[in-house]
Amino acid sequence: MRRDLTEPPVVWAALLAVAVVFLAAFLVLPLVAVFAQALEKGFAAYVAALREPDAWAAIRLTLLTAAVAVPLNLVFGLAASWAIAKFEFPGKGTLLTLIDLPFAVSPVISGMIFVLLFGRQGLLGPWLGAHDVKVIFAVPGIVLATVFVTFPFVARELIPVMQALGNEEEEAARVLGAGGWQIFFRVTLPSVKRGVLYGVILCNARAMGEFGAVSVVSGHIRGLTNTIPLHVEILYNEYNFQAAFAVASLLAFLALVTLLVKSLVEWRSRRAARPVEAAREAA
Amino acid sequence: MSIEVRNVTKKFGSFTAVDDVSVTVPAGELVALLGPSGSGKTSLLRIIAGLEAPDAGAVLFEGEDQARRDVRVRRVGFVFQHYALFRHMTVFENVAFGLRVRPRVARPSAAEIRAKVMDLLRLVQLDWLADRMPSELSGGQRQRVALARALAVEPKVLLLDEPFGSLDARIRQELRRWLRRLHDEIRLTSVFVTHDQEEALDVADRVVVMNRGCIEQMGTPQEVFEHPATPFVMTFLGQSAVFSGTVQGGKAFLGPLAVDYPDHAHEESRPAAGYARPHELEVSRIENGGGGLWATLRHTSPAGSVVKLELADPDGRSLQAEVTREQSESLQPRVGERLYVKPRKLRIFVER
Numbered sequence: 036m037r038r039d040l041t042e043p044p045v046v047w048a049a050l051l052a053v054a055v056v057f058l059a060a061f062l063v064l065p066l067v068a069v070f071a072q073a074l075e076k077g078f079a080a081y082v083a084a085l086r087e088p089d090a091w092a093a094i095r096l097t098l099l100t101a102a103v104a105v106p107l108n109l110v111f112g113l114a115a116s117w118a119i120a121k122f123e124f125p126g127k128g129t130l131l132t133l134i135d136l137p138f139a140v141s142p143v144i145s146g147m148i149f150v151l152l153f154g155r156q157g158l159l160g161p162w163l164g165a166h167d168v169k170v171i172f173a174v175p176g177i178v179l180a181t182v183f184v185t186f187p188f189v190a191r192e193l194i195p196v197m198q199a200l201g202n203e204e205e206e207a208a209r210v211l212g213a214g215g216w217q218i219f220f221r222v223t224l225p226s227v228k229r230g231v232l233y234g235v236i237l238c239n240a241r242a243m244g245e246f247g248a249v250s251v252v253s254g255h256i257r258g259l260t261n262t263i264p265l266h267v268e269i270l271y272n273e274y275n276f277q278a279a280f281a282v283a284s285l286l287a288f289l290a291l292v293t294l295l296v297k298s299l300v301e302w303r304s305r306r307a308a309r310p311v312e313a314a315r316e317a318a
Numbered sequence: 319m320s321i322e323v324r325n326v327t328k329k330f331g332s333f334t335a336v337d338d339v340s341v342t343v344p345a346g347e348l349v350a351l352l353g354p355s356g357s358g359k360t361s362l363l364r365i366i367a368g369l370e371a372p373d374a375g376a377v378l379f380e381g382e383d384q385a386r387r388d389v390r391v392r393r394v395g396f397v398f399q400h401y402a403l404f405r406h407m408t409v410f411e412n413v414a415f416g417l418r419v420r421p422r423v424a425r426p427s428a429a430e431i432r433a434k435v436m437d438l439l440r441l442v443q444l445d446w447l448a449d450r451m452p453s454e455l456s457g458g459q460r461q462r463v464a465l466a467r468a469l470a471v472e473p474k475v476l477l478l479d480e481p482f483g484s485l486d487a488r489i490r491q492e493l494r495r496w497l498r499r500l501h502d503e504i505r506l507t508s509v510f511v512t513h514d515q516e517e518a519l520d521v522a523d524r525v526v527v528m529n530r531g532c533i534e535q536m537g538t539p540q541e542v543f544e545h546p547a548t549p550f551v552m553t554f555l556g557q558s559a560v561f562s563g564t565v566q567g568g569k570a571f572l573g574p575l576a577v578d579y580p581d582h583a584h585e586e587s588r589p590a591a592g593y594a595r596p597h598e599l600e601v602s603r604i605e606n607g608g609g610g611l612w613a614t615l616r617h618t619s620p621a622g623s624v625v626k627l628e629l630a631d632p633d634g635r636s637l638q639a640e641v642t643r644e645q646s647e648s649l650q651p652r653v654g655e656r657l658y659v660k661p662r663k664l665r666i667f668v669e670r
Contacts, residue, residue: 211468
């Protein structure tokens with residue numbers, strides 16, 4: 036531990052203690068409790084809870100939702116951050132505000148908006164009904180709601196990174212004869228790689244874990260429109276705690292993997308960017 | 319390949335960055351665009367490169383209009399002020415970039431690319447750093463990598479934007495001598511932008527002095543230094559003593575000085591100013607021949623190849639003079655004493 040701080044040891048020891056106690060009480064303990072509850076009746080029961088058909092359907096639906104929402108928001112995030120960081124256009128401020136909208140609005144309200152738009156009594160309801168397209172209480176609604184709730188993640192992560200980079204490297208590539216796509220794939224994308232990874236990780240975590248918005252549009256049809264979080268809620272309400280925690284442990288596990296990948300990315304980029312003072316004298 | 323800029327104008331909103339500028343850069347020359355910040359020199363360079371489109375006027379390479387040619391196909395080498403190296407690529411990959419992005423038919427083989435890149439890195443004396451990342455290099459090394467990268471595409475002209483702007487003084491001086499030698503070796507038509515008059519006079523074959531989007535003067539370093547066309551060029555290219563006053567009937571009355579000025583024989587009086595460089599001021603204890611003024615010595619800086627004297631004229635205005643060490647030793651100036659200062663050469667500009 037570094038001791039080259041000006042504060043007396045008592046102060047930093049106290050700060051450290053507060054941080055550790057807080058972390059233990061609010062993060063580590065619940066996490067341990069989730070896994071403890073999930074494995075309460077042994078490993079066989081744990082596996083059985085996951086292999087139960089409705090649970091399995093919920094897992095598949097969650098994976099499908101994330102598989103649609105994350106790539107969509109990756110493309111959107113790249114396009115939006117590129118436009119915002121590199122160009123001046125009217126309405127830029129408005130676009131920035133709109134990107135933050137899903138963060139500002141409660142997910143439940145987001146879900147309600149989709150019901151109002153696509154529900155049977157909604158704005159587009161009659162037209163959708165006539166064409167036999169079901170959005171609300173069906174998979175499309177869940178995907179739509181998830182895409183909406185998670186769309187700020189990639190864009191928000193990339194905008195500051197792109198703005199900090201400026202235009203010079205791209206201009207240099209252009210002078211050297213590179214075309215638009217070559218510039219994007221060889222210069223822009225690699226230099227924001229870390230931001231992209233970050234955004235995707237966070238976007239994915241939220242897409243799989245979203246509850247509020249999905250809950251409103253899903254209709255909770257077992258085996259059909261239940262995602263993992265919704266399935267956990269149902270099991271919990273049925274006092275089937277062991278199964279509820281077993282399924283919940285998947286999300287907890289996802290959170291751990293997310294954090295692990297995130298710190299791995301940070302660690303690797305710190306190593307790549309280490310400045311070397313050598314070779315200076317030869318300038 | 320010669321460059322011709324013909325009546326180019328560029329506006330950013332209501333600000334005119336480049337105002338009806340025409341310049342010709344003969345093939346194989348190294349030309350400096352010199353001016354203070356905001357004088358339009360970088361805008362002009364970017365217009366030549368094709369990174370910026372002029373609002374009016376034309377850019378011609380070897381007589382050929384470049385207006386319809388995108389920066390991608392203009393074959394210019396551009397070195398950015400802050401290097402703009404690709405930070406996620408090694409030095410080798412940075413230099414190879416221009417070759418790798420060529421369409422398949424025009425792309426050299428991997429072995430050819432390797433040979434070419436290593437040749438260029440040897441040219442800039444950095445072949446031993448090929449596998450480093452840009453973040454591991456010093457400023458001077460990065461600048462040289464940027465130069466090698468620009469040369470890799472075999473440009474027809476080389477454009478450099480404040481190439482030494484962000485380096486410290488010693489490396490700056492080394493690198494500019496090196497750039498001059500390199501230019502003598504490869505003879506590529508080159509234009510570089512700088513705000514440092516010493517750099518421009520030291521390196522360039524020809525200097526273009528810019529101010530407020532217009533060209534004040536073009537010429538060899540000696541021409542612009544010895545025969546400045548405007549008061550701006552005079553003051554921008556170095557320190558000078560200014561004597562303001564009027565011209566009338568073939569005479570100039572500039573504060574304490576009165577000298578002949580046959581160029582203005584009119585009886586009508588016009589405001590004017592006379593300029594002299596510090597080394598053109600003669601300093602003595604006697605009034606030899608007149609045509610000078612008495613001033614009080616305030617401070618001397620004896621360090622260096624010349625001795626700098628700071629004097630104050632009767633009105634209290636500061637006056638800088640430079641004398642050789644020998645002169646200083648025979649004169650033995652003392653702070654506080656009155657000395658006679660006489661411009662050996664005076665450039666008079668009449669206000670229009």
